[in-house]
Amino acid sequence: MALPPNLSQAEFDSALGEFEAVVGTDWVFSSDADVALYRDSYSPFWGEDEERIASAAVAPDSVEEVQEIVRIANRYLIPLYPISTGRNLTYGGAAPTLTGSVVLDLKRMNRIIEVNDKRNYALVEPGVSYFDLFKYIRENGLNLMLDVPDPGWGSPMGNSLDHGVGYTKGPYRDHFGSHIGLEIVSAEGELIRTGAGAIPGSDAWQDFHYGVGPSIDGLFAQSNFGVVTKMGVKLMPMPETFMNCTVTAPRYQDLQAMIEEVNYLEDSLLVGMPFWGSPVGGGLFDASPITELMQNGWPSVEQLEEFVTAQNKHAWSVSFHLYGPEEIVHATWAAIQRRFRDKIPGVAFQEEDLHNLPISDEDIPALPDKALLGIPNLEIFHIVARNPMTDADQPDGHADMFTMTERTAEGLHTAARTLAETFIDLGFPPATHPFTTPIAFYSRAYCVAILVPTWRDPAKNAASRALYEKCLDNIAEKGMGTYRTAPAFQDLAVSKYSFNDGALLKYQEKLKDAIDPNGIISPGRYGIWPANMRNNRG
Amino acid sequence: MINRRTTLKLGAVGALSGLVNLPLQARAFYSNKTSLLPVQAVYDSVYSESLAFANTMQLSSNSNISAKDIQGDLSGLWYGKLRNQLISHRSPIIGLTSRLDLFCLEELARDVGMKVSLRVDHLIDQDGKVEHQLFGSTLANSSLENLGHTAGFGSKMAELSQLFLADQSPDISAQKLTGPNAPLNKTALVTWVIS
Numbered sequence: 001m002a003l004p005p006n007l008s009q010a011e012f013d014s015a016l017g018e019f020e021a022v023v024g025t026d027w028v029f030s031s032d033a034d035v036a037l038y039r040d041s042y043s044p045f046w047g048e049d050e051e052r053i054a055s056a057a058v059a060p061d062s063v064e065e066v067q068e069i070v071r072i073a074n075r076y077l078i079p080l081y082p083i084s085t086g087r088n089l090t091y092g093g094a095a096p097t098l099t100g101s102v103v104l105d106l107k108r109m110n111r112i113i114e115v116n117d118k119r120n121y122a123l124v125e126p127g128v129s130y131f132d133l134f135k136y137i138r139e140n141g142l143n144l145m146l147d148v149p150d151p152g153w154g155s156p157m158g159n160s161l162d163h164g165v166g167y168t169k170g171p172y173r174d175h176f177g178s179h180i181g182l183e184i185v186s187a188e189g190e191l192i193r194t195g196a197g198a199i200p201g202s203d204a205w206q207d208f209h210y211g212v213g214p215s216i217d218g219l220f221a222q223s224n225f226g227v228v229t230k231m232g233v234k235l236m237p238m239p240e241t242f243m244n245c246t247v248t249a250p251r252y253q254d255l256q257a258m259i260e261e262v263n264y265l266e267d268s269l270l271v272g273m274p275f276w277g278s279p280v281g282g283g284l285f286d287a288s289p290i291t292e293l294m295q296n297g298w299p300s301v302e303q304l305e306e307f308v309t310a311q312n313k314h315a316w317s318v319s320f321h322l323y324g325p326e327e328i329v330h331a332t333w334a335a336i337q338r339r340f341r342d343k344i345p346g347v348a349f350q351e352e353d354l355h356n357l358p359i360s361d362e363d364i365p366a367l368p369d370k371a372l373l374g375i376p377n378l379e380i381f382h383i384v385a386r387n388p389m390t391d392a393d394q395p396d397g398h399a400d401m402f403t404m405t406e407r408t409a410e411g412l413h414t415a416a417r418t419l420a421e422t423f424i425d426l427g428f429p430p431a432t433h434p435f436t437t438p439i440a441f442y443s444r445a446y447c448v449a450i451l452v453p454t455w456r457d458p459a460k461n462a463a464s465r466a467l468y469e470k471c472l473d474n475i476a477e478k479g480m481g482t483y484r485t486a487p488a489f490q491d492l493a494v495s496k497y498s499f500n501d502g503a504l505l506k507y508q509e510k511l512k513d514a515i516d517p518n519g520i521i522s523p524g525r526y527g528i529w530p531a532n533m534r535n536n537r538g
Numbered sequence: 539m540i541n542r543r544t545t546l547k548l549g550a551v552g553a554l555s556g557l558v559n560l561p562l563q564a565r566a567f568y569s570n571k572t573s574l575l576p577v578q579a580v581y582d583s584v585y586s587e588s589l590a591f592a593n594t595m596q597l598s599s600n601s602n603i604s605a606k607d608i609q610g611d612l613s614g615l616w617y618g619k620l621r622n623q624l625i626s627h628r629s630p631i632i633g634l635t636s637r638l639d640l641f642c643l644e645e646l647a648r649d650v651g652m653k654v655s656l657r658v659d660h661l662i663d664q665d666g667k668v669e670h671q672l673f674g675s676t677l678a679n680s681s682l683e684n685l686g687h688t689a690g691f692g693s694k695m696a697e698l699s700q701l702f703l704a705d706q707s708p709d710i711s712a713q714k715l716t717g718p719n720a721p722l723n724k725t726a727l728v729t730w731v732i733s
Contacts, residue, residue, distance in 0.1 A: 029651075032710055033653060033710045033713070034651075034653075036653070036710045036713045036714065037648045037653055037713070038648075039713075039714055041641070041645065041714050041717060042717065085649070086648070087645050089645075094648070107648075107649055129617075131613060131617040132617075135617065152613070153613070153642075153645070153646065365610075365611060365614075376613070377611075377613055378612055378613045378642055381638055381641075381642065381718050382638070393721075393722060394719040394720060394721050394722055395717060395719060396716055396717030396719070397717045397718075454717075456715075456716065456717075
C-alpha cells in the first residue's frame with residue numbers, strides 16, 4: 001500500500017484516525033480492496049511503478065467536514081485529491097496525480113440544492129451526477145434541458161472543473177463557461193463564495209457571475225487551488241422543437257468557405273453544435289478509405305480532388321441541430337440554405353423530422369443521439385469500442401488528445417497532417433488524414449481528436465506513451481496544444497504553453513505557493529507543483 | 539422549512555444540523571449495512587447464455603433472487619432502481635453480462651462502496667468455442683473444471699451462484715481486470731459478483 005510522501009505508517013494511521021473522528025469510521029477507506037477502487041482503469045502506466053495510486057480515501061458529507069479534513073491534512077502535510085464521481089476515465093479517473101495522496105471522495109455531497117426553471121439554473125454539490133440532475137428535472141416537470149458529456153455518468157461539477165464539454169448550443173456546451181457561482185474550501189480550510197454569492201443574503205448568486213473586482217473562478221478549473229463544494233450551472237430552457245439538418249459540399253477545397261459560413265452561424269448563436277463529417281473520408285470511428293491514397297505521403301490538393309470525384313460523393317458535410325419554436329427552426333433552416341447556396345456551388349441539403357420537446361420517456365430509448373437533447377447515457381462505450389486504431393487488437397482503454405486549432409481549413413489540415421505523420425513515423429497506422437474533420441466542442445475553436453490506446457500490458461503502454469508524447473511535441477512545433485490530458489501527460493502538455501520562458505506556469509506556481517503553502521491540494525495537477533515538490537515535475 | 543436561502547446561510551456559518559433536514563433534494567447515502575434481502579441477479583437478454591443464467595437463477599429452489607434485465611441500457615437499470623436499492627440495503631449482486639457492462643457497473647458500484655469480488659471470464663470465439671478463467675476466488679476453482687468449452691455455461695454459472703456468493707475472500711485480483719472491450723473476433727461475457 002502506498003503512503004503519503006514523507007509520512008511513516010504510524011503518522012498515517014494517526015491521521016486516518018483523525019479523519020475517522022470527522023466523517024465516521026465507515027467513510028475512511030484504507031484497505032487494499034477499497035483503495036483499489038480508486039485506480040485509473042485507463043491508466044497508461046497500469047501495474048507499473050509510475051502508476052498513480054492513492055493511499056486511502058475519505059468521503060465527507062458536508063462542507064464543514066471538508067474544512068476539517070483540509071485542516072488535518074495541513075497538520076500532517078498529507079496531499080488530498082478531490083474527486084466528485086471520479087469517472088473521467090481518459091483523464092485519470094479517480095486516481096490522484098501524486099502517488100500516496102488521500103482521495104477526497106465527495107460522492108456523499110450529492111444534494112441538488114435548487115433547480116430554477118424561471119431563471120434557468122441549478123445549484124449542485126459535487127456528488128450530483130448528470131443522471132441525478134436529469135431525473136430530478138424530469139420528475140419535477142421542470143422546463144429545462146441539460147448539456148451533457150459522453151458518457152453521462154460524471155457530474156456537472158467534475159466535468160466543468162476539468163473543462164469538459166457537451167453537444168448543444170455554444171454557451172452551454174462549454175461546461176465551465178456555463179457555470180455561475182462557486183463555493184470553495186480553500187487549501188487552509190476557509191470557505192469562500194464567488195460572484196454575487198460573496199454578498200451575504202444574496203439571491204443573485206446564480207444570476208450574476210462576476211461580483212465586483214477580479215473574478216477568481218478560473219483558478220479552480222483544471223487546477224489545485226481549493227476544493228469546490230457548490231457550483232451553479234446555467235441551463236437552457238427546454239426548446240419547443242428540435243430538428244437536425246445537413247449541408248454537404250462537393251469539392252475538397254470547399255472546406256474553408258463552409259467553415260466561414262458555419263462560424264457565422266455559430267457565432268450568431270443560430271445553431272447548436274455543428275457536427276462535421278466527410279462522406280468520402282469517413283468519421284472518427286470509421287475505417288478510412290483513403291489509406292491507399294496516403295501510402296506515398298500526404299496527397300496534393302489535385303490528388304484529393306481527383307479522389308473525391310472518383311468516389312462520386314461530396315467531400316464534406318456539416319450537420320446542424322436547430323432548437324426553438326417550430327417557426328424559428330424552419331426559418332433558420334431556410335436562411336442556412338440560402339446562405340450556403342449563395343456561397344458554395346453545388347451544395348446539397350437534407351433535413352430530418354422535426355421533434356416536439358421534451359421527448360417522452362417511452363421515446364428516449366430509440367433516440368440515436370441522446371446527448372444532443374441533453375439526455376445522459378453510456379452509449380459512447382459501444383461507439384468507441386469500434387475505434388479503427390485498434391482493429392488489430394482491442395485495448396483496455398484510451399488516452400484522448402484533442403489538438404486545438406483555429407477555425408480554418410489550414411489549421412485543421414495542419415493538425416491532421418502533423419498527427420498522421422507522427423503516427424506513421426512511430427509505426428502506427430495514421431489516425432488522421434486529409435478528410436479528418438474537426439469537433440466543435442468549443443464554439444470558437446476546433447479540436448482534432450485522437451484516442452491513443454492504453455493497455456494492461458506495460459510494453460504496449462510504453463509505445464502508446466511514446467506516441468502520445470511525440471504528438472504533443474510535434475503539434476507544439478506548429479503552435480498548437482491540447483486542452484485536457486491525463487495526469488501521465490500533464491507536465492508535458494503544460495510545458496508546451498511556454499510563451500516567455502514559461503511565464504504562465506511560473507505565475508500559477510506563485511499563486512500556488514501563496515494559496516496552498518503546504519502544497520496539500522492535488523499536487524502536480526496540470527503541472528502546478530508546490531514549492532516543496534517541484535522536483536517531481538515530468 | 540429548509541429552503542435555498544436557509545441552506546446557503548447555514549453553509550456560511552458552519553451550522554451542520556440544519557442541513558440534515560433538507561427536503562426531497564437530499565438523498566440519504568447508503569446505510570453501509572449488508573443485508574439478507576434478495577440477491578440481485580443482473581443479466582442481458584441480448585445474450586442467450588445470460589438469459590439462460592437468469593432463467594436458471596429464477597427457477598432455482600432459492601427464492602431469494604430478483605433478476606433484472608439490462609435490455610441494452612445499463613444506465614436505466616442502475617439509475618432506475620438498482621443504485622437506490624443498494625443505497626438502502628447493500629447486498630451482493632451477481633450477474634452474467636458482457637464485459638462492457640461489467641466494466642461500467644464496476645465503476646458505478648464505487649458510488650455505493652461495492653466492488654467486484656469474483657469474476658469468471660468467458661471468451662467465445664467465432665466457432666463457438668469458450669474459454670473460461672476465474673479470478674478472485676480459490677474456493678470456486680475446482681467447480682469450473684467440468685464447465686466444458688461449448689455453449690450452455692450460462693445455466694451452469696447460475697447453479698454455481700451460491701458458491702460464488704459465499705466466497706467473501708479479500709482477494710483483489712478480480713478488480714479492474716480489463717477494460718470494456720472484447721478481444722478481436724471474440725465475444726466476452728463475464729459472470730461476476732459485486733459485493
